Amino acid sequence: MDVKTWTFLLTGLSFALYIGIAIRTRAGSTKEFYVAGGGVPPLANGMATAADWMSAASFLSMAGLISFTGYDGSVYLMGWTGGYVLLALLLAPYLRKFGRFTVPDFIGDRYESKVARMVAVVCAIFVSFTYVAGQMRGVGVVFGRFLEVEVETGVVVGMAIVLVYAVLGGMKGITYTQVAQYCVLIFAFMVPAIYIAILMTGTPIPQIGFGGMLQGELGSRIADGESISLLAKLNDLHEELGFAPYTSGSKDMVDVFCITMALMVGTAGLPHVIVRFYTVPRVRDARLSAGWALLLIAVLYTAAPAVAAFARTNLIDTVEGARYAENEGAGAKVLPDWFKNWENSGLIAWVDKDGDGVLRYRSGSAFEGKPTFAGGPDDADARGASGERLVTNAPLAGDNELYIDRDIMVLANPEIAGLPNWIIALVAAGGLAAALSTAAGLLLVISTAVSHDLLKRTLVPEISERRELIAARLAAAVAVVLAGLLGIYPPGFVAEVVAFAFGLAASSFFPAILLGIFSRRMNREGAVSGMVTGIAFTASYIIYFKFVDPSANNAEHWWFGISPEGIGTLGMLLNFAVALTVARFTPPPSEEVQMLVSSIRVPRGAGEAQQR
């Protein structure tokens, strides 16, 4: 069977599975809709959290990003896992004991303030929409590449699926579909990773092969008779071609530190992750499920850097010094078919600067920006002397002749390593599972913020259970459609605003929740002024460098050498400083709130807390 048939088959089966689960797990009450009735076992919650967390970006883009940045890519690996330690130790058990439905719930009740609740609602909605737009786009891209349908059609199909299970099942439906989606996505990521590890390093465990010798079918060909480790070879290749060494970075240490911190703290403050810990029965289950979640996430996050290094080595070895045109005499290295397929989809381009018909891959860009091709892939006139697609971009002065989009590394990896068709199709199903599971979790946060925090807790407190549930479903439906529109008509700034999501979560939620638990003295004035300062500082720094004056977005102009991606760290410190100072000079919180703080610090009684 060809790749397309396999892809239809595997994605079709996985979709049928998700819908089947959704129909079996419909939500009957708001409690089921918001927190799955609070009865999810820890392992299941761990799997759901892992699927919720691992987005289209983790699955499709992260390994590619690391592949092209080497050590500098570590910020994502450490940042997106280390946050779980903070979450497990500092937030999850206490929020579970508090036992309501949302993050704004905690902030509003702990600080007895509608303003604080509203700030939290706006942040939660903004962060979630930023994030969900990327997921819907991811769905469209996978459909577009593998099933050759329009991106728009792909987004609509994805929307329809999410609509069914998020609107019908709420958190209950989402949780159990996410359990299935975790299995699909981890299988889809690990099977090609294991295959490639065997081919390149002769061991089935990518994490071990990563630090081992080049051996096996592909590995010994690349080593070319030498006994050399993968990383040593990769560093040699990098040196030969003028790239910075793979295993050491080129970013400033202060910036690496701040980005990692902002991602960790941001992870711990993201509402769609936090809310998952309301769904387990007991405090001890909240702790344990954070452990399961990180363990299950770590499977992908420790394999991704290995895949990145394999793909990088293999890529350089395959393309550097290869001829584009075939039948140029025996023995000449020729570019493989996958190169030409991805060139046809516009994600690879080659400019034969010296006209020798041989590809030269060096450090630096081949030309300015993304490629614009002289004609369609079938247009023979728009092809150059070797048969390559011509680009109209003005070439840059450097020696490099190759443009390659980072995102294709995971998608093209099975082709690059020559794996069977069903594995390529599996990657498509996995990418969809990753995107859909994250999208559903985010949509639920948005719908809950509207129906629970905005309607029930603020505007119409007398709303009946039945009507609140209807409002929640409506809000979910509207959010899905909006998210789909963002996927079809992506605002040009989506990539830019991802820094926002983490920066805002780090500089607003994390300090407010942490202080709410660990400082009995923290009061409304302190928390609100801290949040407002943190958000205002972080947002204006990012807006200035991303939108107002993007040309100044470099280390020379950054404060203390901190990029907009890492500024959330400073925002968080400011939030803490302002909150603690203001709280010192304003009256302590009410007796009732101080009792609440004492009660969330001990696990006993979590069952009752939920019944309130």
Place this chain on the structure above:
Amino acid sequence: MPSSEDRASAYWRANLKLLAVLLGVWFAVSFGCGILFVEQLNAHRLPGTDFPLGFWFAQGGSIYVFCALIFAYVVAMNRLDAKYGVSED
């Protein structure tokens, strides 16, 4: 038998002590070994492999330690819960 309030605050102090230790390790493996001292550590190899040590901490080692930390926390807290009689069951 001390009052339940005393017990609760003793439990909280024990909890904070545990957090300080675990978060100390969390910081040391990621920000310490993976970022601040990465170059010094890269002069060494992870025994039995060809990983530069600092690079390994940044792209794998710290993640394994993170997992271990959470499970250590789960076990230690369950013990504390039982010791101070604040467990849920």
